[in-house]
Amino acid sequence: MSEKSSDTSGRPESSPESGDGAEAAPGSTPAAVSGAARVSPGRANAAATKPARASTAPVPPQDTGPDVPKVPAYLQTQPRPDVWLGKGPQPPGLLSRLRTPSPPAIGPATLWSVFATALLSALLLGDGLGPNLLIVAVPAALGAFFAARSAGRVLRPWTAVWAVGGMALLAVPALREAGWPVFLAVVSALALGSLALHGSRSWPGVLLGSLGLFPSVAGGVRWGWRGVRDRAGDSRGRVRTVVRSAAVAAVLLIVFGTLFASADAAFADLLGRLTPDVSVGDSPWRLFLFVLGAAGALAAAYSAAAPVRWDGITVRPGKARNRAEWAVPLIVLDLLFAAFIALQLVVLLGGYDKVREETGLLPAEYARQGFWQLLWATVLTLLVIALALRWAPRGGPRDRTLVRSVLGTLCVLTLVVVASALRRMDLYVDAFGLTRLRISVAAVELWLGVVLVLIIAAGVLGARMLPRAIAASAAIGVLAFGLLSPDGLIAEQNVARYDRDKRIDIEYLESLSADAVPALDTLPEPLRSCALEHFRRDLARQDTPWYASSWGEVRARDILERTPVQNHGSDCYGLGQEADERGGDEEEHSYDPY
Structure with missing residues (x-):
């Protein structure tokens, strides 16, 4: 028993991979032998009583516990995502892809310009519109200029054109009392200012760039708040110095201004006219104007420092059609225009007697019968030209010549239609007088004629400048309309x-x-x-x-x-x-x- 026990205790433990009682292969390392799994004492004693013999039978696996049936993959329950954790990283949105990298921290010059814009908005804009719009726009433009310069942007010719045009449009409220040309001028000034900040040149860029200030409001407010917070934490001493200086200056102005006003009635009247009338009752309205001015100025500065490149939106051209499929409908339309104009020239070049002779109608009835139809014909013609250019054949020089010939003829004929519509309006005004509606639609018809001339010029010289030229013509039209005092x-x-x-x-x-x-x-x-x-x-x-x-x-x-x-x-x-x-x-x- 002692020999058998020593024999058993001295035998190395075998691993499950090699089978019970299997010897280590020649050349095996001690680490391999020592790393083998241990067997239970009962099995070790049983193995000691039996002579060692080679076996080719498969070694049963080690018993690790009760068998658990495997579940197919399609029946396995997937863990539900936590709804509070969101959907994970999302792809960047359209504005994130089009906007330039984050601008540098807002500078002190931009911050002071924003504050001046907000303060002037609260003090001046609550009493109506006039020169105050131009006064408020000056510090806002300076803030955008300082932000663009800190971001490394340079002033380009078209940027200067849009900026000067926007400021010129804000002169209309200072000159005219009528609300409708003032509204057009203010909206056009905002559009030109947005174009100046974003620098767009393509059709999507010009159309969307004119509205580009609105997507920058939230980002501009966050950008400005970070700048104020950082500067307040880094330079509390300078901030307190500025606040104290402003408070002392305000006290001095109030004290000595009151004394001088009480000493001279003329000076009191001048001071009363120059200083805004601010009361406690309109404080909520003034606060709203302050916030509105600050948000607008921050949006302009943020757009100047990190503009949205709307030109990155590409519109793929339509499928090119063959020459016959594309040209035949347009040639038929040209012939229809030519037939209509041939009959119109007699009346267009004639006068009152010619109208009565040819149509049997009074001039006013004749004009009322056709002006609106001709106006819509002009608008639809521009739509036809846009769609025709989208699907025009693009095979080579012969296709370009065909496109220019057919569309150029259509534009020239449409110009005659514009002249006919304006002539009808002239007859109508002679009979019934000029009104706001009549002068407005006549101005729109005249601008559509300018657009047709620009399209003809683009067909000859190239269409690269066409989007900006049409936008500039619209701004010039609104400015002229306001300055002429309708x-x-x-x-x-x-x-x-x-x-x-x-x-x-x-x-x-x-x-x-x-x-x-x-x-x-x-x-x-x-x-x-x-x-x-x-x-x-x-x-x-x-x-x-x-x-x-x-x-x-x-x-x-x-x-x-x-x-x-x-x-x-x-x-x-x-x-x-x-x-x-x-x-x-x-x-x-x-x-x-x-």
């Missing part, structure tokens, strides 16, 4: 019509803005007083400061103060209608609300 033109035309035909609509002229007062001042009495009484009452109720008063309003006040309006009482009612009845043919001179 309400003043309407009043002048109606006064001239009265001098010629003794027909005028006083009720409609009273609905115009103060820009019409100089022309209405030339009417004879009692028409003059009846037309200006409404303006006298409105201007007497208004007490706007200088920064919210346009030049048109100031001029109207001077005219009414120099030549006061006479009180004619009930004589003004029906005065314009009586003048119309004396004009002659009732069918021809009846009033048309259009």
Whole structure:
């Protein structure tokens, strides 16, 4: 027993891989032998009583516990993702791909410009629109300039064109009192300012770049807040110095300004006109304007430092068609335009008698019958040209010649249609006078003619500059429309019509803005007083400061103060209608609300 025990205890333990009682192979290392798995004592004793013999039978696996049935992969339950952890990393959005890398930290010059814009917005914009818009825009533009310079951007020619054009458009509220040209000018100024900040040149760039300030509002506010927080933490001493200096200066201005105002009534009146009237009651409105000015200035500065490259959006051209499939419909359309214009030239170049002879209609009826149709024909023609260029054949020089010939002919014929529409409007205005709607649609038709001329020039010289040229033409049109004073033109035309035909609509002229007062001042009495009484009452109720008063309003006040309006009482009612009845043919001179 002792021998068997020593024999058993001295035998090395075998591994499951080599089988029970299997000897180590020659050449095996001690580490391999010592790393073998151990067997239980019972099995070791059983193996010691049996002689060692080679076996080729497979070694059963080691018993590691109860067998667990395997579950197929398609039945295995996948762990549910935690909804609070999100969906993981997402691909960058469109704006993230198009925007340039993050701008450097906002500089002190930009921060002070933003603060000045916000403060001026709160103090000046609450009383109306006038020169204050231009005053507020100056520090906002300076903030964008400082931000662009810190980001390493340089001033390019088109950037200067858009910036100067935007500032020029903001001069319209300072000059005109009418709200509708002022609204067009302000919207166009925002669009040009956005184009100046983003520097777009393609069709998607010009169209989307004009709205590019809005996606930068949130990023600009975060950018500005980080800059304020970092600078407040790094230079608390300088911030306190600036605050103390500003507080001392404000106290000195208030104390000595009050003393001088009480000492001289003229100085008090001047000081009252120059300083904004701020009361506690409109504090929420002023706070809103402060936040709006700060957010707008930060969005402009952020766009200047990290612009969105809208030109990165590419529009793939349509599938090129063969020559016959593309050209035949357009040639048919050219022939239709030519046939229509051939019949129009007789009337277009003729006058009143020619219209009555050819159509049997009065000039006003003839104009009303066709102007809107010709306007829509012009708009649809531009759409046809855009689609035709998308699917035009692009095989070689012969295809380019075909495209230029067919579309160039269509553009030239459409220009004649534009001239015909404007001629119809001229006949219409002669019969019924000029109104806001009539002058607006005539201006749109004229601008569409300019667009057609630019398209013809692009076909000859190349279309690289076409998107920016059309945007510039629209801005120039809005600027010219505002500077020409449409309400003043309407009043002048109606006064001239009265001098010629003794027909005028006083009720409609009273609905115009103060820009019409100089022309209405030339009417004879009692028409003059009846037309200006409404303006006298409105201007007497208004007490706007200088920064919210346009030049048109100031001029109207001077005219009414120099030549006061006479009180004619009930004589003004029906005065314009009586003048119309004396004009002659009732069918021809009846009033048309259009």
